[in-house]
Amino acid sequence: MKTTTIWKGGKSYESIHPNKSTIHIDAAGGFNPKALLLSGLASCSGVDIVDILEKMRVPFADLKIEVEADQTEEYPRVFKDINIVYSIATDEENRDKVIKAIDLSLEKYCGVAAMLKKNSKINYTLTIQAV
Template sequence: MKTNTIWKGGQAFESTQHNNSKIEMDGNHGFSPKALLLSGLAGCSGIDVVDILEKMRVPFADLQIEAEADQTEEFPRVFKDIHLNFSVVTGEENRDKVIKAIDLSLEKYCGVAAMLKKNSKIAYTLTIQTEAV
């Protein structure tokens, strides 16, 4: 994996990866690098959960992941506690399968979680919604 990050002025940067996908970061007006890391965790786990639920043939209509992190007070300010809330639109009868998918993601498959767990506690909650909001 390789990226190229270019300073655009002020605290703004643009990062490009091998397939020419681009993302902007900005310490003042956009996603900060730490917010991108938190979003990366949610996206990494979300991809796993979707794949696992599809393999289990669990019907679901929506998946949303809210990620929140507490940071240390001292510098460098790093994540210490991370909490994910998975909200899935599916039947209540699928709760155990969704829990299994999340556990497999966070414990086995998600590389971002594996890296972050070396320094931060990652916990989650699950909300099952029976219809889309």
């Protein structure tokens, strides 16, 4: 895996993936590096969860993942606790399967979670919305 990041002035950067996709990073506002880490955690886990639920043949829609982290006061200001809220539209009877998919993602498959767990506690809650 490789990316190339180019300083654009001030606290602004552009990161380029080898497939030519780009993302704008701005430490002064917008998506800063730590916000990208949280987005990476959400999308990594989301990819796993969707894949697992599809393999389980669980019908669902509208998966939304909100991630928030507390940081230490001292530098480098690292994440202490990371809290994830998974919201998904499915039947309540699928709750245990959704929990299993989340647990498999966070404990086994999501590499971003594995890296962040070395320094931070990851907690989650699940909200099921009726279909």
